[in-house]
Amino acid sequence: MATSILFMHILNGLAYGMLLFMIAAGLSIIFGLMNIVNLAHGAFYLGGVYIAYSLVQQNLGFWLAMIASIVLVAGLGVLMERFLLERVYGKELEQVLLTFGLSFIFADLVKWIWGTSPLALPVPSSLDVSLDMGGTMFPAYRLFVILVGCLLAVLLWYMENKTRIGAIIRAGVDDRQMLSALGINIKVVFTSIFAVGAALAGLSGVLGGPIMGMYVGIDSEILVSSLVIVVVGGLGTWKGAFIGAILVGLVDTLGRVWFPSLTMAMVFVIMIIVLLIKPNGLFGRGAHA
Amino acid sequence: MSLLKVEHLSKSFKGLQVLRDVSLEVREGERHVIIGPNGAGKTTLFNCMTGTLPINEGKVVVNGQQISGLPAYTAVRMGMSRTFQKNNLFGELSVEENIHLAVTACKPYRFHFLKPASKYAEMLAETQELLAQWGLWERRSRIVSELSYGEQRLLEVILALASKPNILLLDEPTSGMSPAETVQTTMLIQSMPRSITLLVIEHDMEVVFSIADRITVLHHGEVFLSGSPDEISGDARVKEIYFGGGTLKHA
Amino acid sequence: MRANIWRTPTLFIAILLLLPLILTNYGVKLTSEVLIMAIFVMSLGLIIGFAGLVSLGHAAFFGLGAYVVALLGTHLDNTYVLIIAAAVISGIVAFVSGLLFIRSSGAYFLMITLAFGQMLFAIFYKMESVTGGADGMAVSASLNLGFGAIESRVGFYYLVTIAFLVSYYLLRVFISSPLGKGVRGIKENESRMTALGYNIRHYKLIVYSLSGMLAGFAGALYAYFNQYVSPDLLHWMFSGQALIMVIVGGVGTLVGPAIGAGFFVILQSYISSYTDRWPMIMGVIFVAIVLYGRGGILQIAMLLWNKLRPKRHKEEETPILPKEGNGFESVKG
Incomplete structure (x- = not known):
C-alpha cells in the first residue's frame, strides 16, 4: 500500500479515535468516580447528533446547533442523574439495568421522531474543503476533529492535574469515602461530572455526524467500543481514555481496510492482551480484580 | 520440631x-x-x-x-487454617450450611454436581459432630446473621476447624x-x-x-x-x- | 410432607403436557418459544443468581449454539449430533473466554462479557460468505430423534417441554450439589471461601462453562424452532433482554428466570401485535422494575401469597450486627 494512503487511513483512524475519546472520557470518569457503567451513554451521542441535525434543518447553522445540542444533552444527563440514577447509587446491578432500559427508551425515541432511514449531518461549510497533505487530499473537517480531540485532551489533563475539581476527582476515584470525609458535596460533584460526560458524548455525536453518518444502532456500536477503551485505558483516567481511544480508533479503521470481517475481533484482541498484561488497564488506578 | x-x-x-x-x-x-x-x-x-x-x-x-x-x-x-478478626461468615446461609461448606472444602467430592450435597453422609456426620461438640446443635438451622455476636465469633472458629x-x-x-x-x-x-x-x-x-x-x-x-x-x-x-x-x- | 414436595411439580408437569389440548396453534408455538427462552434465561440466572457473575454477553452463547445447528446442519443432518455439538462448542467457548476474564468481577466482568459478545456478533455479522451476514441464514437441518422427522408444532412443543423439564431438573440437582453449594458460597463471601481452601476461580469457571453450554443448547433448540438464525441472536441487546428476564423473575431462584422469560415473551408478542414501540415499552419496564419492583415479580407474588396466608409469614430477618462497611466494598467488586 502506498504510504500516502496509509497516512490517510491513519488520519481517519485518529479522527475516529478522537470521537471515541470524547465518549470514553466521560464514561471512564463516571465509572471510576460513581461506579456506574452508563449503558445509556451511547444515547447521549445519539441525542447530540440528531438534535443538531434538526437544528441545522431549521437553518440554525452548524456551530450554533452544536452548542445548543450539547447544552440540551447535558441537561438530559442532569435530569437522568438527578431523578433516576441517584435512587440506585451503590447498587451495581440496578444501575446497569436502569441505564440499559434508558438506552432502549432513547434509541426507540430517536427512531420514533427521526425515523429509521440513515441521515447525514452536513459538514459545516467553513470546513468543507480538502487540504493538500504532501500530495494527498484530506478533508479539513477530519483534521479539525483531530484538533478538537487533542485540545480537549490537553484541557482535561490540565483540569485533572492542576485544578481543585481535578484533585477531587482523583481522590474520589481512589477512595470514594474520602470525598465525604473532605466535606465535599458529593451530589454536586456527581451531577456535574455526569453533565460533563453527557456533554462530551453529545459533542462527539455532533462532530461525528458528518463523518459517521446517523442511524439507529450507532449508539450501541460506539458504546461497545468505548467500553473496550475504558477497560483498555483503565477506569477513571482521562489519559487512559485518550491512549485507549487512539489505539481502538486506529485498529478499528486499519482493520476495516485490511481485515474487514475481523474488525471488532481485532479490537477485542487488544483488550484481551491488555487485560492479560495489565488487569487494571494501561493506566488504571483502581483495583478491580 | x-x-x-x-x-x-x-x-x-x-x-x-x-x-x-x-x-x-x-x-x-x-x-x-x-x-x-x-x-x-x-x-x-x-x-x-x-x-x-x-x-x-x-x-x-x-x-x-x-x-x-x-x-x-x-x-x-x-x-493451616485461619479465622478473621472481623467475622467473615456466610451471613445469609444457615449455621449448618456454613459448616457444610467448610467441611466440603478439601474433600474429593467438592466438585461433584450430579448428586445433592445432602446425600453425602460423611459430610453430614462431620457437620453434626462439629455442631454437637461446639454447642451449636440447637442453632443449626438459624440464619447466621441472626446469631448473637458471640455465637458468630464461635462459628468463625468452627469453620476454621472443619478442615481438621x-x-x-x-x-x-x-x-x-x-x-x-x-x-x-x-x-x-x-x-x-x-x-x-x-x-x-x-x-x-x-x-x-x-x-x-x-x-x-x-x-x-x-x-x-x-x-x-x-x-x-x-x-x-x-x-x-x-x-x-x-x-x-x-x- | 413428602407428598407436598411433589405436588407442585407434578401439577406443573401435568399442565405443560396438557396445554396443547386447549391452546391454538399460535399458542403452542408461543409456549414453545417461552420454554426455549426459559432454558436460556435459567442459564443466565444460574451465573447471576448463584455465582454473582453478571454477564451482558450471554446471548453470544445462545447465538453460537443456534449457528452451530444452522452451519453444521448444512453438512450433516443428525439432530443428536447437532444439538450436542451446539452445547459443547458453546461450552468450550465459554470455558476459554472464562479463563481470560473470570478473575474480573462486578462491572468489569459485565463490560468484558459485553465486549466479547459483541465481538462474536461482529464476526457472524461480517462473515457474509459463511453466515449470510446481517440477513442471517435458514436452518436446513430437520428435527429427527430417530423415530421420524418432527414437523408438527405440537410434536416440537413436547420435545421442548422435555428439554425444559430435564434442564430444570439438572439445574435443581446442580445447585443442591456440593459444587453448586460452593458456587453459592462464593457469591456470598469470596474471601471466606478462599480461606476455607476453595479455589474460587475453578468454581466460577465451571459454572460459567456449564451456563454457556446450557445457553448453547437453548440456542440449538431455537434454531430448530425458528428455522432461521441471524446475528441479532448474539447481540448484546438480546443479552440485556435475557438479563431483565432474570431480574423480572427474581434473582437467586431457579423458577424465577423461567417465569421472567414467560412473562416477557408473552408480553412482547402481545404488545408487538399492537404497536412498533416495543423497545420503548420494554425500556420503561426495565426502569420501573429497577425503581419499584425489587426482587422481581416472583417476589411480589410471594409477598401477596404471604399476605393471604399469614401463618406462613416468615420471621423478619433483622441482622443483629450492623453490616460491615458501607456497601461500597461490595460494589467495587
Whole structure:
C-alpha cells in the first residue's frame, strides 16, 4: 500500500479515535468516580447528533446547533442523574439495568421522531474543503476533529492535574469515602461530572455526524467500543481514555481496510492482551480484580 | 520440631513498610501468641502467611513445605487454617450450611454436581459432630446473621476447624466479646487438643497469659521480642512500648 | 410432607403436557418459544443468581449454539449430533473466554462479557460468505430423534417441554450439589471461601462453562424452532433482554428466570401485535422494575401469597450486627 494512503487511513483512524475519546472520557470518569457503567451513554451521542441535525434543518447553522445540542444533552444527563440514577447509587446491578432500559427508551425515541432511514449531518461549510497533505487530499473537517480531540485532551489533563475539581476527582476515584470525609458535596460533584460526560458524548455525536453518518444502532456500536477503551485505558483516567481511544480508533479503521470481517475481533484482541498484561488497564488506578 | 516457620518476611504497601524481616518459629503443639500495639502488622502477618497478600521477601514454611508464593486457598490443604478478626461468615446461609461448606472444602467430592450435597453422609456426620461438640446443635438451622455476636465469633472458629488443620491461626478470637464470652472462649481455646498447634493474635492480656506457651511481640512491623510468658511479662522494654509504662498483669 | 414436595411439580408437569389440548396453534408455538427462552434465561440466572457473575454477553452463547445447528446442519443432518455439538462448542467457548476474564468481577466482568459478545456478533455479522451476514441464514437441518422427522408444532412443543423439564431438573440437582453449594458460597463471601481452601476461580469457571453450554443448547433448540438464525441472536441487546428476564423473575431462584422469560415473551408478542414501540415499552419496564419492583415479580407474588396466608409469614430477618462497611466494598467488586 502506498504510504500516502496509509497516512490517510491513519488520519481517519485518529479522527475516529478522537470521537471515541470524547465518549470514553466521560464514561471512564463516571465509572471510576460513581461506579456506574452508563449503558445509556451511547444515547447521549445519539441525542447530540440528531438534535443538531434538526437544528441545522431549521437553518440554525452548524456551530450554533452544536452548542445548543450539547447544552440540551447535558441537561438530559442532569435530569437522568438527578431523578433516576441517584435512587440506585451503590447498587451495581440496578444501575446497569436502569441505564440499559434508558438506552432502549432513547434509541426507540430517536427512531420514533427521526425515523429509521440513515441521515447525514452536513459538514459545516467553513470546513468543507480538502487540504493538500504532501500530495494527498484530506478533508479539513477530519483534521479539525483531530484538533478538537487533542485540545480537549490537553484541557482535561490540565483540569485533572492542576485544578481543585481535578484533585477531587482523583481522590474520589481512589477512595470514594474520602470525598465525604473532605466535606465535599458529593451530589454536586456527581451531577456535574455526569453533565460533563453527557456533554462530551453529545459533542462527539455532533462532530461525528458528518463523518459517521446517523442511524439507529450507532449508539450501541460506539458504546461497545468505548467500553473496550475504558477497560483498555483503565477506569477513571482521562489519559487512559485518550491512549485507549487512539489505539481502538486506529485498529478499528486499519482493520476495516485490511481485515474487514475481523474488525471488532481485532479490537477485542487488544483488550484481551491488555487485560492479560495489565488487569487494571494501561493506566488504571483502581483495583478491580 | 518447628511446624510453622516464617523466615525474614518483609511486606510493604506502596512504599510503606508494614513488616520488616519478621522471623518466627512455632513448634508442634505450641500455643504461640502474637501481641503488639495497633498497627504493628499482626493481621498483615497472618494475611502474608496464608497467601492472602503476596509477600515481598522471605518465606513461610508449613509442615515442611514452602507455602509462600502459593495461592491463598492452598494453605488449608497444607494443614493451616485461619479465622478473621472481623467475622467473615456466610451471613445469609444457615449455621449448618456454613459448616457444610467448610467441611466440603478439601474433600474429593467438592466438585461433584450430579448428586445433592445432602446425600453425602460423611459430610453430614462431620457437620453434626462439629455442631454437637461446639454447642451449636440447637442453632443449626438459624440464619447466621441472626446469631448473637458471640455465637458468630464461635462459628468463625468452627469453620476454621472443619478442615481438621494441625495449625490454626486465630486472629483476635475474643475481639468485641463480653467478659463472660471472653472467659468462655479462653476456655474453649485451652480445651483444644495439643494436636492442633495454635498461633493467636490477641489483645486481651488475661487471655494471652492464660493460653500462651510462648509470646512474640510485634512492634512497627518487626519482631521486638520472642520468649516465654515470664520473659515477656518481666521485660521492661515491652512494658514501655506496649503499655506506655503501665504494669503487665499476669493472670 | 413428602407428598407436598411433589405436588407442585407434578401439577406443573401435568399442565405443560396438557396445554396443547386447549391452546391454538399460535399458542403452542408461543409456549414453545417461552420454554426455549426459559432454558436460556435459567442459564443466565444460574451465573447471576448463584455465582454473582453478571454477564451482558450471554446471548453470544445462545447465538453460537443456534449457528452451530444452522452451519453444521448444512453438512450433516443428525439432530443428536447437532444439538450436542451446539452445547459443547458453546461450552468450550465459554470455558476459554472464562479463563481470560473470570478473575474480573462486578462491572468489569459485565463490560468484558459485553465486549466479547459483541465481538462474536461482529464476526457472524461480517462473515457474509459463511453466515449470510446481517440477513442471517435458514436452518436446513430437520428435527429427527430417530423415530421420524418432527414437523408438527405440537410434536416440537413436547420435545421442548422435555428439554425444559430435564434442564430444570439438572439445574435443581446442580445447585443442591456440593459444587453448586460452593458456587453459592462464593457469591456470598469470596474471601471466606478462599480461606476455607476453595479455589474460587475453578468454581466460577465451571459454572460459567456449564451456563454457556446450557445457553448453547437453548440456542440449538431455537434454531430448530425458528428455522432461521441471524446475528441479532448474539447481540448484546438480546443479552440485556435475557438479563431483565432474570431480574423480572427474581434473582437467586431457579423458577424465577423461567417465569421472567414467560412473562416477557408473552408480553412482547402481545404488545408487538399492537404497536412498533416495543423497545420503548420494554425500556420503561426495565426502569420501573429497577425503581419499584425489587426482587422481581416472583417476589411480589410471594409477598401477596404471604399476605393471604399469614401463618406462613416468615420471621423478619433483622441482622443483629450492623453490616460491615458501607456497601461500597461490595460494589467495587
